[in-house]
Amino acid sequence: MRFKDKLNMIDQNNIKKFEVTSDELYDLLQKKESLLLFDLRLQETYNAGHINGAVHAVCDVRTKDTIMPKIPKNIKLILIDDDGIMSEETTKMMRSFGLDAHYLQGGMKSWHKEVIEGNPTATIKPDDLWKKLQNPKLFLLDVRDADEFSDFKIPGSVNISLKDLFKPENISKIPKDKEIVTVCPHGNRAMVATFALARNGIKSNVLEGGLAGWSQVLNAVKVAENPTVIQVEKVGKGCLSHIVISGDEAIVIDPLYPPEKYLEIAKQENVKITKIIDTHQHADHVSAAPELANMSGSLVYESNLEVWDRTSNFLDDGQIMTFGTSKIRVIHTPGHTPGSLSYVVNEKYVFTGDILFIESIGRPDLRDNAEEFAEQLYNSLHSKLLNLPLDTIVFPTHHGIFVIPENRVYSTTIEKAKKHNVLTLSKEEFVKQVVSVTVPRPMNYQKIIQINKGSMPLVKTDIPDLELGPNRCSITGE
Numbered sequence: 001m002r003f004k005d006k007l008n009m010i011d012q013n014n015i016k017k018f019e020v021t022s023d024e025l026y027d028l029l030q031k032k033e034s035l036l037l038f039d040l041r042l043q044e045t046y047n048a049g050h051i052n053g054a055v056h057a058v059c060d061v062r063t064k065d066t067i068m069p070k071i072p073k074n075i076k077l078i079l080i081d082d083d084g085i086m087s088e089e090t091t092k093m094m095r096s097f098g099l100d101a102h103y104l105q106g107g108m109k110s111w112h113k114e115v116i117e118g119n120p121t122a123t124i125k126p127d128d129l130w131k132k133l134q135n136p137k138l139f140l141l142d143v144r145d146a147d148e149f150s151d152f153k154i155p156g157s158v159n160i161s162l163k164d165l166f167k168p169e170n171i172s173k174i175p176k177d178k179e180i181v182t183v184c185p186h187g188n189r190a191m192v193a194t195f196a197l198a199r200n201g202i203k204s205n206v207l208e209g210g211l212a213g214w215s216q217v218l219n220a221v222k223v224a225e226n227p228t229v230i231q232v233e234k235v236g237k238g239c240l241s242h243i244v245i246s247g248d249e250a251i252v253i254d255p256l257y258p259p260e261k262y263l264e265i266a267k268q269e270n271v272k273i274t275k276i277i278d279t280h281q282h283a284d285h286v287s288a289a290p291e292l293a294n295m296s297g298s299l300v301y302e303s304n305l306e307v308w309d310r311t312s313n314f315l316d317d318g319q320i321m322t323f324g325t326s327k328i329r330v331i332h333t334p335g336h337t338p339g340s341l342s343y344v345v346n347e348k349y350v351f352t353g354d355i356l357f358i359e360s361i362g363r364p365d366l367r368d369n370a371e372e373f374a375e376q377l378y379n380s381l382h383s384k385l386l387n388l389p390l391d392t393i394v395f396p397t398h399h400g401i402f403v404i405p406e407n408r409v410y411s412t413t414i415e416k417a418k419k420h421n422v423l424t425l426s427k428e429e430f431v432k433q434v435v436s437v438t439v440p441r442p443m444n445y446q447k448i449i450q451i452n453k454g455s456m457p458l459v460k461t462d463i464p465d466l467e468l469g470p471n472r473c474s475i476t477g478e
């Protein structure tokens, strides 16, 4: 049956059956009946005074498509607005989706009992969650559906979907002695979960901005000396970027959003950022190189062998650059992208972008022509990178979720990398294995490439959503 037909079935007389008077609602709340109260008024109006236990809900096209299907059908919903008019219409619409929706007759104008001021939704910022992630007293409750959870999650989180959260057997799985954080893509479902838990006497916090917010957390660790290397990780995605310091100069390789982090580090280290360098045109994250260059008054350097729709300072194979007392040698290492570059600093470190990882290698199929790219990848690895001295330290631009860093450092050496199974294969076997990669491509990768290339303008507020999900730039999904 079409949506419009379903909606027409709930006619004006029928809908009155789903009215709840303010006295009836008061009784239901006194009896602690299992129900969800959605307050549809403006946020400010809600903050000025709402019924205790009501969650502020936005009813727009996005919530209709994304949240409504996730709301359990077996729980009574009561919608609240100013006068009952909009909530009556929304009840009709929700019932057509099979939800047990009702509405407060006459809205808040009919409610003469106590109201609560402010926004009671307790939230935790993604940066604060990162700081306490190892705390055993933390319980991360991911309320997305099982298929969403299996695709991408915060390590250590437990999945009970919003639909299943209302089942008593699931409520009993939630520990009472831990700090509970509810997680979903943007914080909407998690907020409903937090209110549902509160009605069961369980306190919890919503992860602010959800997994999209989580995907923007950056963590910095000093990982090498002489010259100093600071590894900056986008913890929700496993993307790695690096600051290399020599004298009073710093270069940043593959900077991530938000770029303010690098300025903060440069200030702490009392150095000036002079060069921003990307290893390749990224497909899994938006490069912060142009913006960081503007903010720091430095120059962006990128591969002359990729196709760009914007100006830059272009680098070629074999070029040498200096910073402080150090040298950067550019090596063209195609295979992941046509113009991928690796950077050798002082013949001691090599920054390999998405060509060589700690436990894997880059995937060649993000721009199609996988076979041709796989051959190039083989040559880049065997004729170039693996010919570097065995003790050269390799700093890649990603790590996999299962890679455990040694002393919090995500790196390897050429000696260790040579032992990757895939790097012991003949060229023919290598190409066959690499082109058969079945790891799904990163979400939004085409749009991200267009932005990084300069063909599409960047709307900064879109970044968390664009980058949501695993990075998937390696052949194993690393």
Ligand SMILES: [Fe+2]
Binding pocket: 280, 281, 282, 283, 284, 336, 354, 473
């Ligand atoms: Fe990449």
